[in-house]
Amino acid sequence: MGTSSSPAHDSSAHRSETLAVVGGTGPQGKGLAYRFAAAGRRVIIGSRSAERAAETAAEITERTGSARISGETNEIACAAADIVVLAVPFSGHSGLVSELAPVLDGKIVVSCVNPLGFDKLGPYGLTVEDGSAAEEAQRLVPGARLVGAFHHLSAVALWGDSDVLSHEDVLVVGDDEMAKVVVGNLAAHITGRPGIDAGALRLARQLEPLTSVLISVNKRHKVTAGIRIAGLAHV
Amino acid sequence: MGTSSSPAHDSSAHRSETLAVVGGTGPQGKGLAYRFAAAGRRVIIGSRSAERAAETAAEITERTGSARISGETNEIACAAADIVVLAVPFSGHSGLVSELAPVLDGKIVVSCVNPLGFDKLGPYGLTVEDGSAAEEAQRLVPGARLVGAFHHLSAVALWGDSDVLSHEDVLVVGDDEMAKVVVGNLAAHITGRPGIDAGALRLARQLEPLTSVLISVNKRHKVTAGIRIAGLAHV
Numbered sequence: 001m002g003t004s005s006s007p008a009h010d011s012s013a014h015r016s017e018t019l020a021v022v023g024g025t026g027p028q029g030k031g032l033a034y035r036f037a038a039a040g041r042r043v044i045i046g047s048r049s050a051e052r053a054a055e056t057a058a059e060i061t062e063r064t065g066s067a068r069i070s071g072e073t074n075e076i077a078c079a080a081a082d083i084v085v086l087a088v089p090f091s092g093h094s095g096l097v098s099e100l101a102p103v104l105d106g107k108i109v110v111s112c113v114n115p116l117g118f119d120k121l122g123p124y125g126l127t128v129e130d131g132s133a134a135e136e137a138q139r140l141v142p143g144a145r146l147v148g149a150f151h152h153l154s155a156v157a158l159w160g161d162s163d164v165l166s167h168e169d170v171l172v173v174g175d176d177e178m179a180k181v182v183v184g185n186l187a188a189h190i191t192g193r194p195g196i197d198a199g200a201l202r203l204a205r206q207l208e209p210l211t212s213v214l215i216s217v218n219k220r221h222k223v224t225a226g227i228r229i230a231g232l233a234h235v
Numbered sequence: 236m237g238t239s240s241s242p243a244h245d246s247s248a249h250r251s252e253t254l255a256v257v258g259g260t261g262p263q264g265k266g267l268a269y270r271f272a273a274a275g276r277r278v279i280i281g282s283r284s285a286e287r288a289a290e291t292a293a294e295i296t297e298r299t300g301s302a303r304i305s306g307e308t309n310e311i312a313c314a315a316a317d318i319v320v321l322a323v324p325f326s327g328h329s330g331l332v333s334e335l336a337p338v339l340d341g342k343i344v345v346s347c348v349n350p351l352g353f354d355k356l357g358p359y360g361l362t363v364e365d366g367s368a369a370e371e372a373q374r375l376v377p378g379a380r381l382v383g384a385f386h387h388l389s390a391v392a393l394w395g396d397s398d399v400l401s402h403e404d405v406l407v408v409g410d411d412e413m414a415k416v417v418v419g420n421l422a423a424h425i426t427g428r429p430g431i432d433a434g435a436l437r438l439a440r441q442l443e444p445l446t447s448v449l450i451s452v453n454k455r456h457k458v459t460a461g462i463r464i465a466g467l468a469h470v
Contacts, residue, residue, distance in 0.1 A: 123434075124440075125440065198448050205359075213433050216434030216435070217434070220433075231392075231402065
C-alpha cells in the first residue's frame with residue numbers, strides 16, 4: 001500500500017500493489033487489466049483456466065510491452081493480490097465469491113458486476129436479494145473491504161485505442177473510506193482523474209443496473225455511451 | 236400538437252400546447268414551470284391550493300414577463316392541459332394520481348417523481364411495488380401516455396440564472412414513442428438540445444433512484460451534480 005507518508009493521489013506510491021482481475025479473460029476484465037497494465041501496474045489475470053488466463057496476459061503484454069502481467073487461476077491470482085477486481089457475470093457470482101472467500105478476506109475487493117437481464121423490451125436490472133452484487137459479495141466475505149466501481153466503462157472503449165477515456169467518470173461507492181481512495185486512484189489510470197466518491201456501498205444498487213440504461217441508449221442511438229457527472233468543477 | 240408537417244425538433248410547432256405542472260409550487264415543479272414559461276410555453280401551475288398556485292404563477296410571470304402562466308387546482312390545471320408534468324413527492328403519489336385519473340386519461344403525462352428515502356447512511360431509492368413511480372402512474376391511469384423525464388435536474392439549477400443548463404442531459408423513457416419525442420423537445424427548452432431517448436418506461440426504475448447517487452455526490456463534494464451522457468456525438 002505504499003508508505004503512509006505518500007499522498008493518496010500519487011499513484012506511483014502504490015505501484016508495489018498487485019491487482020488481480022477475477023474474470024480477467026472476459027471483455028470487461030480484460031479491458032480493465034489492459035488499462036492497469038498500460039499504467040505500469042502489476043496485474044494478475046484470473047480465470048477458471050490458468051491456461052486461458054495466461055493467453056490473455058500474453059495478449060496484454062504484447063500490446064503494452066509490460067512484463068508485469070501474468071495469468072493464473074482465480075484462486076492463485078487472488079491469493080497473490082493486494083486488490084482484487086471482480087469482473088464476472090452475475091450468473092454464478094455468489095458461488096464464485098463463496099469459493100474465493102478465504103483468499104479475499106481482508107483485501108480491497110472491487111465489484112464491477114452488473115446484474116442485468118434482457119428480454120424483448122431490452123435490458124433491465126435484475127432483482128438481487130442483497131440489493132446489489134457488491135453487497136452480496138460483502139455478505140459472503142464480511143472481512144473484505146468492498147468497493148463498487150467501473151460499472152459503466154464499456155469493454156469496447158477499455159480495449160480501444162484512446163489513451164485516456166477522459167469523457168467518462170468512474171463512480172465509486174463503499175463503506176471503507178480508505179479503500180475508496182485507493183480505488184478512486186485506480187480510476188485515474190483510465191479516465192485521467194480520480195473516480196468520484198458517490199457514497200455508501202448500498203448505492204451500488206443504483207450503479208449496477210444503471211448499465212441497463214446505457215446499453216439501451218447504445219442500442220437506440222448506435223453509440224457507446226458513458227456516464228459523466230456534470231457540475232463537479234469544485235471537487 | 237402542432238401540424239403533422241412540422242418537424243419534431245421545431246418547438247414552435249408545439250407552442251399551442253398547454254402544460255400543467257402538478258406540484259408546481261414545489262421546488263422542482265416551480266423550476267420546470269419557470270423554464271417552460273421562459274421559453275414561451277403556456278403553463279398552468281397546479282397545486283392543492285389554487286391560491287398558492289396563483290402566487291407561484293405570479294412569481295414566474297414577474298421573473299419571465301410571460302403572461303402565459305397561471306395557477307389553478309391540480310384538477311383544473313390537468314383538465315385544461317395537453318401535457319401534464321407530475322412533480323410531486325412520492326409520498327401521496329398514488330392517492331393524488333388516482334384522484335386525477337379522469338383528467339389525465341389520454342394525455343401525455345411526464346413523471347419526474349423520485350421515490351427516495353434518507354437515513355444516517357444518506358439517500359437511497361425506495362422499493363416501489365410497481366417498480367417505479369412512473370409505472371405506478373401508468374397502472375393507475377392505463378390510458379395515459381406515460382413518459383419518465385427530468386428526474387436529475389436540480390431545483391436550484393432550474394430556478395437559477397443560467398439561460399441554458401447545457402452541461403446536463405435529460406434522459407427520457409417511455410413506451411409511447413411519439414410522446415417521448417414531444418417530451419424530448421420540452422427538454423430542449425432547458426438544456427438546449429432534445430432529451431435522450433433511453434428506452435422503455437420500466438427503465439424509470441433506474442432513473443428515479445439514480446437521484447439518490449446525485450444527492451450523495453452533492454453532499455460529499457459540496458456541488459450541484461447532474462448527469463451527462465458521454466459518447467453521444469453520433470446521435
